[in-house]
């Protein structure tokens with residue numbers, strides 16, 4: 001492979017059975033670059049990559065000192081291993097995340113814009129400078145101290161996408177508290193579970209939220225959750241809409257009244273590199289959500305390094321990540337990466353469809369955005385809405401990021417041609433809540449890309465493809481299997497909160513000596529990686545990670561449901577969609593009303609985004625003689641492949657298969 005020589009965006013690579021377009025960084029992107037990309041070309045990437053794998057201490061020690069400001073330097077770059085599950089980085093080092101995100105930039109240039117707030121109504125936005133951010137974060141940090149929050153305590157944050165959500169997160173970090181952001185689309189039950197699991201005694205929220213022109217009763221959901229959280233002592237309520245909401249005396253206080261009491265500077269509390277920075281709950285293939293724990297030094301190095309090299313961020317850039325702060329994408333690429341690098345980050349409260357399908361493009365034009373980062377699900381929606389919505393002057397765009405699911409070649413091309421006018425590079429980033437930051441992704445301006453491939457590993461990531469049957473690593477190119485990583489990297493999760501054994505069993509004990517991602521992947525003839533999707537029972541709906549087991553558990557809470565099986569099916573718009581098969585208890589009659597009630601049960605129990613798209617009521621679920629539900633049969637029938645059901649000899653109740661086919665056909 002060669003770096004861009006002639007500026008031609010497309011170079012055709014033909015290799016035996018493969019025929020894939022390779023796109024070099026567009027010449028026009030390099031021409032509008034404020035300087036030059038951080039790396040001179042693919043050779044420099046290869047040199048640094050090699051160093052990061054063979055001399056990780058040297059490589060990461062240098063980057064950690066370059067990218068972050070340490071209160072106290074470290075002596076040991078890394079210790080521990082996958083074998084022993086005790087990975088740690090920059091061990092003696094001390095630092096503070098909010099100092100690194102705010103103070104050092106505010107001292108240099110207090111008027112530089114930190115946050116560009118795009119409110120749900122396009123006219124309601126405003127900007128927050130680094131100086132202003134320092135004052136707000138100091139005050140809220142002081143309010144938290146007043147509530148008794150100390151280093152190592154967890155604080156739940158349940159907020160809409162407003163600048164104050166970022167202030168809340170950084171205020172926790174400022175005093176060494178651990179933020180636990182819960183996506184504001186989660187139900188009160190889910191919020192309750194996360195507050196209890198994390199042991200949070202303070203919740204930060206807002207009166208209401210506003211999204212796509214609709215009001216969301218944020219505080220009401222908190223109140224419901226807190227009925228079963230006796231240990232929560234205080235709720236800090238940011239006034240977003242001014243709705244008349246009940247305040248519980250002695251527990252609930254208004255943000256604007258509290259911050260008035262305290263001075264505008266509070267010194268940051270230095271913490272150890274390995275002290276936790278945050279918890280973020282995510283769905284696994286079984287059981288209840290896991291509180292993935294990230295630590296301070298390693299996580300921040302990962303966020304800053306990927307922001308700098310994958311997105312090629314430079315001073316003065318304006319970064320727009322459409323993710324919500326309730327997910328890892330929002331943590332790493334709305335908050336930490338852009339602020340660590342001292343650029344401006346967009347906090348977008350609304351949806352891509354409100355007030356119309358041009359909303360993203362309007363934002364990009366209005367703020368001369370240089371980097372745009374979003375999930376393919378949003379691109380599919382906008383592509384379908386029609387190219388005429390894509391207008392405006394987006395000439396500053398250099399990077400078009402993609403995250404959360406594979407991006408199909410035709411969507412990739414639409415993104416590149418219609419949105420980017422072939423002047424910006426599409427950067428498909430593969431990573432996970434657990435990895436903290438990008439693991440496989442091209443480096444903007446440096447690495448050529450192929451639509452649908454996340455391309456090459458980031459520094460320090462040593463991928464290994466493993467044969468799931470033999471458990472053996474497959475060496476060389478042109479191989480398929482499950483994706484693992486062979487050595488620790490700084491921003492990997494350190495544990496699952498209160499369940500370290502589960503952490504070991506999920507990630508490190510599946511293939512001993514490797515980190516298991518849960519995804520299938522191929523490595524092509526040029527060493528490029530192609531992510532094939534999850535090999536476990538995790539489904540990906542609109543870039544949201546859901547567990548079929550969790551949705552089944554939610555359905556079983558309904559008094560009329562006897563048994564439930566949930567499967568993911570391919571969906572044109574959302575990537576995958578949730579479909580549920582249930583059998584009902586005697587005395588209940590299958591009806592549309594009942595099906596609706598089942599969907600409502602999931603909305604109540606998990607949140608609206610987890611609601612099944614279809615519910616099929618059948619007399620009995622297909623089961624093996626040992627009682628295991630054969631989800632494969634359900635998947636096949638939904639895919640219209642009922643002539644390829646495979647081996648059914650272990651089925652204890654073969655008669656139900658026809659019934660499944662009949663019910664699915666009737667519903668269509």
Ligand code: WT7
Pocket residue numbers: 282328329402403404405406407428429430431432433434454517518519531533534540543544545
């Ligand atoms: C899972 C992680 C990473 C932030 C958003 C999701 C899938 C993620 C890609 C990509 C193909 C992708 C994987 C992964 N995934 N990025 N570029 N191409 N698949 O974070 O909720 O932790 O989900 O998302 O299946 O395991 P998450």
